Amino acid sequence: MINPTMMPNWLKQRAFLTPDRIAITYGNEQITFSKLDEMVMRRARQLAAIGVRQNDYVGLLMRNSLEMVLNIHALLYLGAIIVFFNTRLTEKELIWQIHDSKVKWTICDDELQGFIKGQTKTINTTELCSMKESETEIVTTFSLQHVATVMYTSGTTGKPKGVQQTYGNHWWSAVGSMLNLGLRENDSWLLAVPLFHISGLSILFRSVIYGIRVILHRSFNANRMNEAIKKQNATIASVVSTMLQQMIEELGEERYPCTFRCMLLGGGPAPKPLLEACQAKEIPVFQTYGMTETASQVVTLAPEYCFSKLGSAGKPLFPVEIKIVQNEKTCRPYEEGEIVIKGPNVTIGYLNRSDSTSKSIRNGWFYTGDIGYLDGDGFLYVLDRRSDLIVSGGENIYPAEVEAVLLSHPNILDAGVIGKKDEKWGQVPFAFIVCSQNISERELVAFCEERLAKYKVPKGFKMVKELPRNASKKLLRRKLKEKLDEK
Amino acid sequence: MINPTMMPNWLKQRAFLTPDRIAITYGNEQITFSKLDEMVMRRARQLAAIGVRQNDYVGLLMRNSLEMVLNIHALLYLGAIIVFFNTRLTEKELIWQIHDSKVKWTICDDELQGFIKGQTKTINTTELCSMKESETEIVTTFSLQHVATVMYTSGTTGKPKGVQQTYGNHWWSAVGSMLNLGLRENDSWLLAVPLFHISGLSILFRSVIYGIRVILHRSFNANRMNEAIKKQNATIASVVSTMLQQMIEELGEERYPCTFRCMLLGGGPAPKPLLEACQAKEIPVFQTYGMTETASQVVTLAPEYCFSKLGSAGKPLFPVEIKIVQNEKTCRPYEEGEIVIKGPNVTIGYLNRSDSTSKSIRNGWFYTGDIGYLDGDGFLYVLDRRSDLIVSGGENIYPAEVEAVLLSHPNILDAGVIGKKDEKWGQVPFAFIVCSQNISERELVAFCEERLAKYKVPKGFKMVKELPRNASKKLLRRKLKEKLDEK
Known part of the structure; x- marks a missing residue:
C-alpha cells in the first residue's frame, strides 16, 4: 500500500532535481541548491558531532543569517525538531520557553549566548562552525505527519504555548500559497521578516519546495528592500504594514519594475491611505490573514478586491475552509462570531498542552479565538484578533x-x-x-x-x-x- | 485532530474562490467556474433522479464533449466512482470491462449506446439531458483516500485491469505537475486527447485545482490545435508525437506566439528530427513518462535538456521517487533494470485484483514492468515499455x-x-x-x-x-x- 504521507527530504530532492538553480542570495553570496545541500550536509555532520540525534528537540536562538538557514535544514536532515526562540525575548521569557520545551540543545548567535547559559546545553555559531564532522545518517524521507518545528505563541492564559508544526503543515501551506499566487521559474522571494516567525520560515520552505530563490536579509531596512526589488529582481516580498509604509516613503517618486508581482502583506488589515499609495504606484498588494497555528497565511485578498472589499482579509486558500461560529452554530453572512478554520496546514496542537489543544481543535476545526464575519460573497472580515x-x-x-x-x-x-x-x-x-x-x-x-x-x-x-x-x-x-x- | 486527507469539493471550492474565471472554452462557448458549478449541480440532480447514489460504480462511454465534463463532475458531486471506457473498444471488449467493473449504470453518447445495450443499465446523453431533477445531497468534502475514477489498462496477463485512482492520486499529480511547470493566472490548457485517458482527465482536474481555463476539443485536428494556440491564447498543450508531428507540418512557416509556454509530450521518447523541428520553431517541448497507474506524468524532461539528454524521459516530479531494480537490488547508474516508482500519485491498486496489486505494489513501491536506467545525473532512460x-x-x-x-x-x-x-x-x-x-x-x-x-x-x-x-x-x-x- 502506498503511503501518501511520505515524501523525499525536500532540500535533498530539490538539489537533485535542479542543482544549479540559485537557492539563496545573501549579501554578495549566491548559493545554488546543490551547494546549499553540500553546506547543510557538513553542518549536519557537525551537529551530529555535538550529539544531536533524531527526535531531539533543539532550540534555535538566532537572527536571520545564512548560518541560521544551514542550521534549520541540517536539523531537519538529522530528524531533530526545531524550537524557534524569538531573539527579542528577555532572559526570563527565554528561560521559561527553554524549560517548557525541554530542548536538549540550544544553538545561538554568539552575542545571544549570555542570555541562556546554564539553562540548557548551548553552542554558538563560532563554536559550531569549527566543530569536527562526525559521520551520520541523514533522513531521506520526510513524514508529513511528523513535527518539524515548534514556535511559541501566547494566548488567553498568559503563558506562551509551543505550536507544533508538522512537515505536512508546511507542505500544504506552500502548496496552498502556490495555488493562489502562481509560480514562475524566475520567482525570487524577499525575506526580511524573522526566520523564527512563521512568516519568515514559510518562505524558506517555499523556496525549497518550489525551487525558487530567497533573497535573505539580516533585518529589515526599507532602502535595502527597495534595492532588492529594483536591482535584484525580487518578484515577491513578505511585509507588514509598518515595513511597507517605510518602503513607500523611501521609494519616493520611483516605481518598482513590473516583474515585481506580489507584495504579501500580513499582520492585520492595512490602513486605506497605505493601500491608496500602493495603488498609485501600481504595487500589487495581497493582504493576508494567518497565524502560527496555520503555518502562515490561510486567507488572502487579491489586489483587484483591495478597495471593493476594503478591510477584508479575503478568501481562504484552496485546501482551506473557514466558517464563523457562535454558540456552536454556524453564522449566516454578516453575522459576527469566532473564526474557525479547517485545513491540512492547521497545527496538530500545542506541545505538552493537551488541554489547550482540545480546547482549540474540535471536530477537525481550529478555533482561532478571533472574531469576524463573512460577507455575502464569502470574503472574511476580521474584527478583533483573539484575546484582543x-x-x-x-x-x-x-x-x-x-x-x-x-x-x-x-x-x-x-x-x-x-x-x-x-x-x-x-x-x-x-x-x-x-x-x-x-x-x-x-x-x-x-x-x-x-x-x-x-x-x-x-x-x-x-x-x-x-x-x-x-x-x-x-x-x-x-x-x-x-x-x-x-x- | 486535523485530518489532512480531507479537502473541500474541488469544483465547488473553485467556483467559490474564483467564480468569474473561465473554466472551459468549448467551440464558441465560454463557461465560468460559477456557471460550470451550476450546470453540474443540475446534472447531479438528473443523475440522482435515475438512481445514482454515493459509492456506485458508474461507467462513462463518451467522446470529449461538454456533456462528458458535466457528467464527470456531477458523478463526483454524488460521490459515485467513475469507470471510464475507451470509445474505440469493440463490443466484446466493452462488455468484458462492464462485467469486470460491475458498473450499476453506464452513461454513453447516443451513437454508442447500441454497443452495450442489455449488458448494463444505460442512459444516453439525450435521455439524460431531458431527465427531471431530483433533490440530492452533494459531497462537500473529498477524501484524498477515496477512489474517484477507474481506468482499464492491460498487462502481461492479457486481460485488462481497472486501475483505481484516488482523489489523492489526482490531487498530487496536479500539484507535482504545477511544481514542475509553474502556474500563471493566464494559463489555458489545450485538451484534445481523450478524457477517458488519464492524459485528458488529468487536465480537467488541473483546471479546477489551479483555477485555469481548459480549451476542450472534441477530437484531435492539427489545424484547430494550431488555431487555439495562435488565436485563443492556449499556453500549454498535451500531445503525443504523432499529433505534434502533424501540428508542425500544418504550421508551415508560421510560429506560435511567445505566450505558448509548454508542449507536454507523452507516449514515449520523441524522434530527434521532431525535436529539431520544434527547436527551430522555438516550441518548448517537455517530454514525459507516466502511466494510468501514476495518474499521468511522473517524470519530465525540461526543454533545456532536450538534446543534451536525448532519449531521456527526465527527472521525477517533486513528490516522486524513482529507482531501477534488478533481482531485488537497486541498480547503479547506467545499470538496466525495472523502473519502480514511489509517490502519492501512485494507484492504490487494481479493482478486484488483489493478486495483481500485491505483485505490482511492494513495500510502497510500484513496479512498472518497464525497463530502463538512470544516468549519472539521475535522468531516466526508458528502454522497453512493460510487456513490450x-x-x-x-x-x-x-x-x-x-x-x-x-x-x-x-x-x-x-x-x-x-x-x-x-x-x-x-x-x-x-x-x-x-x-x-x-x-x-x-x-x-x-x-x-x-x-x-x-x-x-x-x-x-x-x-x-x-x-x-x-x-x-x-x-x-x-x-x-x-x-x-x-x-
Missing part, C-alpha cells in the same frame, strides 16, 4: 501575558492591557493598573523590561481605581478602549 | 491481449505480437502466428476486428513454423523483432 491581540510592527503581543507580569509586582492589584493606535507600529501596548500605592512610570517600565521583550513593554500606563469587569469578572477591554479614547 | 507495450498514436496496445485473441482462433496454435515502426503512428502491432492450416490475411483481420479495437488489430501477419521461446517457454520478443528487421 495587539499587533505591533508585525509582532504579536498578548495582553494576558503583559498583565500577568504587571500583576506579579507587589504593589499592583489589577491590570488590563490593550492596544493603542500608533503611527509607526500600527499598535503599541497600553496598561491600566490598580495600585496599592503609587509607583512611578520609570519603575514600572524597568520592572517590565526585566521580564518582557521590549516590544511588549507598555508604552503608557494609567492608574485607575478599578477595572471594568462583567459579572463573571471578565475584563471588558472594550471599555478600556473607550477610556483610552477619552484621554 | 506497443504505443500507437498515443494508445497503449498490450501484445498479450492481442495474442490472446489470436489464440482463440481454432486454427492458430501460437501467436506473438510486437510493435513495428510506423511513420505516422510511431508503432503499429505486427503478428507472428503458427497455424494448423492456412488462414488468409483477410480472415485474420476480420476475426480480430470483431474482438479488438481497430488500433489493436495487427497491421501485418507472418506465418512461421514456431515461435522463439526460452527454456521456460517465455516468448522471446526480441528475436521476433530481429525477424521483423530481416524482412
Whole structure:
C-alpha cells in the first residue's frame, strides 16, 4: 500500500532535481541548491558531532543569517525538531520557553549566548562552525505527519504555548500559497521578516519546495528592500504594514519594475491611505490573514478586491475552509462570531498542552479565538484578533501575558492591557493598573523590561481605581478602549 | 485532530474562490467556474433522479464533449466512482470491462449506446439531458483516500485491469505537475486527447485545482490545435508525437506566439528530427513518462535538456521517487533494470485484483514492468515499455491481449505480437502466428476486428513454423523483432 504521507527530504530532492538553480542570495553570496545541500550536509555532520540525534528537540536562538538557514535544514536532515526562540525575548521569557520545551540543545548567535547559559546545553555559531564532522545518517524521507518545528505563541492564559508544526503543515501551506499566487521559474522571494516567525520560515520552505530563490536579509531596512526589488529582481516580498509604509516613503517618486508581482502583506488589515499609495504606484498588494497555528497565511485578498472589499482579509486558500461560529452554530453572512478554520496546514496542537489543544481543535476545526464575519460573497472580515491581540510592527503581543507580569509586582492589584493606535507600529501596548500605592512610570517600565521583550513593554500606563469587569469578572477591554479614547 | 486527507469539493471550492474565471472554452462557448458549478449541480440532480447514489460504480462511454465534463463532475458531486471506457473498444471488449467493473449504470453518447445495450443499465446523453431533477445531497468534502475514477489498462496477463485512482492520486499529480511547470493566472490548457485517458482527465482536474481555463476539443485536428494556440491564447498543450508531428507540418512557416509556454509530450521518447523541428520553431517541448497507474506524468524532461539528454524521459516530479531494480537490488547508474516508482500519485491498486496489486505494489513501491536506467545525473532512460507495450498514436496496445485473441482462433496454435515502426503512428502491432492450416490475411483481420479495437488489430501477419521461446517457454520478443528487421 502506498503511503501518501511520505515524501523525499525536500532540500535533498530539490538539489537533485535542479542543482544549479540559485537557492539563496545573501549579501554578495549566491548559493545554488546543490551547494546549499553540500553546506547543510557538513553542518549536519557537525551537529551530529555535538550529539544531536533524531527526535531531539533543539532550540534555535538566532537572527536571520545564512548560518541560521544551514542550521534549520541540517536539523531537519538529522530528524531533530526545531524550537524557534524569538531573539527579542528577555532572559526570563527565554528561560521559561527553554524549560517548557525541554530542548536538549540550544544553538545561538554568539552575542545571544549570555542570555541562556546554564539553562540548557548551548553552542554558538563560532563554536559550531569549527566543530569536527562526525559521520551520520541523514533522513531521506520526510513524514508529513511528523513535527518539524515548534514556535511559541501566547494566548488567553498568559503563558506562551509551543505550536507544533508538522512537515505536512508546511507542505500544504506552500502548496496552498502556490495555488493562489502562481509560480514562475524566475520567482525570487524577499525575506526580511524573522526566520523564527512563521512568516519568515514559510518562505524558506517555499523556496525549497518550489525551487525558487530567497533573497535573505539580516533585518529589515526599507532602502535595502527597495534595492532588492529594483536591482535584484525580487518578484515577491513578505511585509507588514509598518515595513511597507517605510518602503513607500523611501521609494519616493520611483516605481518598482513590473516583474515585481506580489507584495504579501500580513499582520492585520492595512490602513486605506497605505493601500491608496500602493495603488498609485501600481504595487500589487495581497493582504493576508494567518497565524502560527496555520503555518502562515490561510486567507488572502487579491489586489483587484483591495478597495471593493476594503478591510477584508479575503478568501481562504484552496485546501482551506473557514466558517464563523457562535454558540456552536454556524453564522449566516454578516453575522459576527469566532473564526474557525479547517485545513491540512492547521497545527496538530500545542506541545505538552493537551488541554489547550482540545480546547482549540474540535471536530477537525481550529478555533482561532478571533472574531469576524463573512460577507455575502464569502470574503472574511476580521474584527478583533483573539484575546484582543495587539499587533505591533508585525509582532504579536498578548495582553494576558503583559498583565500577568504587571500583576506579579507587589504593589499592583489589577491590570488590563490593550492596544493603542500608533503611527509607526500600527499598535503599541497600553496598561491600566490598580495600585496599592503609587509607583512611578520609570519603575514600572524597568520592572517590565526585566521580564518582557521590549516590544511588549507598555508604552503608557494609567492608574485607575478599578477595572471594568462583567459579572463573571471578565475584563471588558472594550471599555478600556473607550477610556483610552477619552484621554 | 486535523485530518489532512480531507479537502473541500474541488469544483465547488473553485467556483467559490474564483467564480468569474473561465473554466472551459468549448467551440464558441465560454463557461465560468460559477456557471460550470451550476450546470453540474443540475446534472447531479438528473443523475440522482435515475438512481445514482454515493459509492456506485458508474461507467462513462463518451467522446470529449461538454456533456462528458458535466457528467464527470456531477458523478463526483454524488460521490459515485467513475469507470471510464475507451470509445474505440469493440463490443466484446466493452462488455468484458462492464462485467469486470460491475458498473450499476453506464452513461454513453447516443451513437454508442447500441454497443452495450442489455449488458448494463444505460442512459444516453439525450435521455439524460431531458431527465427531471431530483433533490440530492452533494459531497462537500473529498477524501484524498477515496477512489474517484477507474481506468482499464492491460498487462502481461492479457486481460485488462481497472486501475483505481484516488482523489489523492489526482490531487498530487496536479500539484507535482504545477511544481514542475509553474502556474500563471493566464494559463489555458489545450485538451484534445481523450478524457477517458488519464492524459485528458488529468487536465480537467488541473483546471479546477489551479483555477485555469481548459480549451476542450472534441477530437484531435492539427489545424484547430494550431488555431487555439495562435488565436485563443492556449499556453500549454498535451500531445503525443504523432499529433505534434502533424501540428508542425500544418504550421508551415508560421510560429506560435511567445505566450505558448509548454508542449507536454507523452507516449514515449520523441524522434530527434521532431525535436529539431520544434527547436527551430522555438516550441518548448517537455517530454514525459507516466502511466494510468501514476495518474499521468511522473517524470519530465525540461526543454533545456532536450538534446543534451536525448532519449531521456527526465527527472521525477517533486513528490516522486524513482529507482531501477534488478533481482531485488537497486541498480547503479547506467545499470538496466525495472523502473519502480514511489509517490502519492501512485494507484492504490487494481479493482478486484488483489493478486495483481500485491505483485505490482511492494513495500510502497510500484513496479512498472518497464525497463530502463538512470544516468549519472539521475535522468531516466526508458528502454522497453512493460510487456513490450506497443504505443500507437498515443494508445497503449498490450501484445498479450492481442495474442490472446489470436489464440482463440481454432486454427492458430501460437501467436506473438510486437510493435513495428510506423511513420505516422510511431508503432503499429505486427503478428507472428503458427497455424494448423492456412488462414488468409483477410480472415485474420476480420476475426480480430470483431474482438479488438481497430488500433489493436495487427497491421501485418507472418506465418512461421514456431515461435522463439526460452527454456521456460517465455516468448522471446526480441528475436521476433530481429525477424521483423530481416524482412
